[in-house]
Amino acid sequence: MTANALERKTAIVTGASTGIGAATCRALAAEGATVVLAARSEDKLEALAESLEETHDVKTLVVPTDVRNEDDVDALIEDTVGAFGGFDVLVNNAGLSRGSDVESMATDDYETIQETNVDGVFYATRAAIPHVRERGGHLIFVGSFAGQYPRSFNPVYAASKWWVRGFAKSVAAQVGDDDVGVSIINPAEVRSEFEATDGKTFEEHFAEGEASEPEEVAEAIVFAATREGSSVSEIDINRRDKFADGF
Numbered sequence: 001m002t003a004n005a006l007e008r009k010t011a012i013v014t015g016a017s018t019g020i021g022a023a024t025c026r027a028l029a030a031e032g033a034t035v036v037l038a039a040r041s042e043d044k045l046e047a048l049a050e051s052l053e054e055t056h057d058v059k060t061l062v063v064p065t066d067v068r069n070e071d072d073v074d075a076l077i078e079d080t081v082g083a084f085g086g087f088d089v090l091v092n093n094a095g096l097s098r099g100s101d102v103e104s105m106a107t108d109d110y111e112t113i114q115e116t117n118v119d120g121v122f123y124a125t126r127a128a129i130p131h132v133r134e135r136g137g138h139l140i141f142v143g144s145f146a147g148q149y150p151r152s153f154n155p156v157y158a159a160s161k162w163w164v165r166g167f168a169k170s171v172a173a174q175v176g177d178d179d180v181g182v183s184i185i186n187p188a189e190v191r192s193e194f195e196a197t198d199g200k201t202f203e204e205h206f207a208e209g210e211a212s213e214p215e216e217v218a219e220a221i222v223f224a225a226t227r228e229g230s231s232v233s234e235i236d237i238n239r240r241d242k243f244a245d246g247f
Contacts, residue, residue: 005226007032009137010087012080014067014124015094017044020142020190023214024091027222029056036080036087038065039094059084067094067120068112077127088137089225090128092121092164095142097157110156117160121167129175138181138225141168142217145188145238172231181231183224187217188238212237 011028015021017039025035029052037045042064049060061083065076080087095117098109125139132139146154147161165184172182190212217237224232 004032006089006222009089009225010034010036010080010084011089011091011225012036012038012076012087012124012128013091013093014038014065014076014120015142017041017048020187020214020217021091021093022048023218024093024221025052026055027215027218028089028225029058029060031222031226032056032058033089033225034059034061034084036061036063036076036084038063038067038076040064040066067124068115070119070123073120073123074127076124077131081131086131086135087128088132088135089140090124090132090138091140091142091221091225092124093142094120095160097154099156100154102155105156113156113160117157118163121164125167125171129171129180133175133178133180136179138183138227138231139168139171139175140221140224141165141182141184142221143168143184143186143234145186145236145242148186148236169233172233176231181224181227183221183232184234185217185220185224186234186236187212188236188242190214190217190237212239 011033013021013024016025016037025037028035035052037049039045045062049062052058052060063076063079065072067073098112099105141164143165144161146158147165151158168182168184220235220237
């Protein structure tokens with residue numbers, strides 16, 4: 001990767017306030033990209049945007065966004081185009097997990113997962129396609145290890161990530177002839193604020209070195225975003241002992 005590989009490029013990151021999203025914003029800015037930060041936590045976004053501008057001398061735009069709300073997502077795309085004339089990369093990162101056991105899962109928890117991990121990805125991708133097509137850019141989807149293998153726990157979350165993977169691959173089939181790159185990044189455990197099924201965060205569950213760091217996932221996202229004329233189909237990111245004892 002050359003220095004400032006994304007200079008003069010604009011990237012939107014959903015779920016940008018913490019974890020993988022925040023790390024991705026930093027990694028994109030380090031490569032010279034203009035970064036559009038989207039999440040519900042406006043204060044965190046503003047602080048991160050200020051840091052990106054000071055550290056990397058890049059332009060940013062903060063757009064408070066609930067990806068479950070179609071109008072919010074449309075406004076995110078419109079504000080980005082209005083500010084920068086278009087954009088080159090969409091990182092579909094926003095996602096969450098609620099509950100675990102199907103038999104006892106509350107309908108509200110089920111709907112929250114679906115609305116965030118499925119509907120939000122659809123809304124953002126639908127709105128982004130014409131703009132990314134115009135610039136021969138990239139659609140990047142943060143999937144999961146859970147979207148590749150059957151899960152005995154949290155099957156609803158897992159199913160939502162299977163959907164993300166299937167959707168991304170089918171979108172690739174639809175827009176590949178239009179010079180749009182489509183990539184899926186599949187992390188396993190990441191030391192972030194993401195909640196496990198017991199309510200604790202992965203950062204609380206894993207010590208340093210026991211799981212991937214958000215920055216490792218961000219590096220993979222930037223690698224996918226900097227391909228010219230090619231498309232990275234999938235990148236899996238697992239701790240080294242992930243397969244030692246089965247799934």
